[in-house]
Amino acid sequence: MRQIRQSRLTLAQKEDLWALFFISPWLIGFLIFTAGPMIMSFYFSLTRYNIIDAPIWIGFDNYLRAFGRDALFWHSLGVTLYYGSLALPLGLVAGFSLSMLLNQRVPGVSVWRTIYFLPSVIAGVAVAIVWSLIFSPQVGILNPFLERTFGVKGPGWFTDPNWAIPGLVIMSLWGVGGGVIIYLAGLQGIPTTFYDAAKVDGANAMQRFRYVTLPMMTPVIFYTLVLGLIGAFQYFTEVYVISGGSGGPQRATLFYNLYLYQNAFKFNEMGYASALAWVLFLIVLALTLLIFRSSALWVYYEGEVRKR
Known part of the structure; x- marks a missing residue:
């Protein structure tokens, strides 16, 4: 008879998972409203972009x-x-x-x-x-x-x-x-x-x-x-x-x-x-x-x- 070993999380691992669960609303908000716009703004800084037309890549010309x-x-x-x-x-x-x-x-x-x-x-x-x-x-x-x-x-x-x-x-x-x-x-x-x-x-x-x-x-x-x-x-x-x-x-x-x-x-x-x-x-x-x-x-x- 094969014994099946069930992996169990330690107390520290459970606490880490619960911590991630409770801070997940902030993490999601940070990624959507802060990190995402920062990454996009850096991309736009390397383009010619007037909101209406598609961005045109110009490298570091803006700088x-x-x-x-x-x-x-x-x-x-x-x-x-x-x-x-x-x-x-x-x-x-x-x-x-x-x-x-x-x-x-x-x-x-x-x-x-x-x-x-x-x-x-x-x-x-x-x-x-x-x-x-x-x-x-x-x-x-x-x-x-x-x-x-x-x-x-x-x-x-x-x-x-x-x-x-x-x-x-x-x-x-x-x-x-x-x-x-x-x-x-x-x-x-x-x-x-x-x-x-x-x-x-x-x-x-x-x-x-x-x-x-x-x-x-x-x-x-x-x-x-x-x-x-x-x-x-x-x-x-x-x-x-x-x-x-x-x-x-x-x-x-x-x-x-x-x-x-x-x-x-x-x-x-x-x-x-x-x-x-x-x-x-x-x-x-x-x-x-x-x-x-x-x-x-x-x-x-x-x-x-x-x-x-």
């Missing part, structure tokens, strides 16, 4: 056009870098400074935390419309305030090529409350024993900030820096609403993402827009890897021992 024959590519990249170089450090400093103030034990601090956080919940089109009215030279309230309070005649802001980007940078501070919450969580996670030990050693408030608070907060600063960098290169909605999608005045607000959008949906050059998207991905990836590589020099983790 050569961007780097060698398209002046607006470099202009839009420069506008984006200019905005990021102002908005990113200003947002980091403002968020960290506010979190230091809101971390103090004063009456009503929870109310102030709520007040500073609420604006970050409202974003996008509504914020752009409100700020475009505030900065308006005709009906806005900012220029009359500057003239009556400081005797300074306000600029044209979003109608002046020299002041359009600074206006957007000021507007970006509207959402600084989201970073404040992250910084607050980091500040409240610093052990009080560190401050007690520093006081025993005779450290004053500035020294405690320099040698305790700042090093312990570097992981949080690193996190917000990476997110802020990615967000700066993805800046689109506000400038689209304010400029009407044109990137004006005089292309002063022609951000990279806005230029990509124009090529895709205004000029119907989907192949070239796909190439621009992949160039943007590689730029953000390179800068993010650079930040990660530099983190070994300035990011400190509790309990970490470093070689000198």
Whole structure:
């Protein structure tokens, strides 16, 4: 009589199968809505494609056009870098400074935390419309305030090529409350024993900030820096609403993402827009890897021992 051996799955194998079963909806969604479009966009970036006609293979001509024959590519990249170089450090400093103030034990601090956080919940089109009215030279309230309070005649802001980007940078501070919450969580996670030990050693408030608070907060600063960098290169909605999608005045607000959008949906050059998207991905990836590589020099983790 032949004995039939039935193969049985081990407990670990069963757990793996159940894990795959439960994450399968996400995997299917990722393949259909993320990985699939990314692969197709890379293929389209190597073609001349206008959505209506069939794609025509042209190799890397779209990339050569961007780097060698398209002046607006470099202009839009420069506008984006200019905005990021102002908005990113200003947002980091403002968020960290506010979190230091809101971390103090004063009456009503929870109310102030709520007040500073609420604006970050409202974003996008509504914020752009409100700020475009505030900065308006005709009906806005900012220029009359500057003239009556400081005797300074306000600029044209979003109608002046020299002041359009600074206006957007000021507007970006509207959402600084989201970073404040992250910084607050980091500040409240610093052990009080560190401050007690520093006081025993005779450290004053500035020294405690320099040698305790700042090093312990570097992981949080690193996190917000990476997110802020990615967000700066993805800046689109506000400038689209304010400029009407044109990137004006005089292309002063022609951000990279806005230029990509124009090529895709205004000029119907989907192949070239796909190439621009992949160039943007590689730029953000390179800068993010650079930040990660530099983190070994300035990011400190509790309990970490470093070689000198």
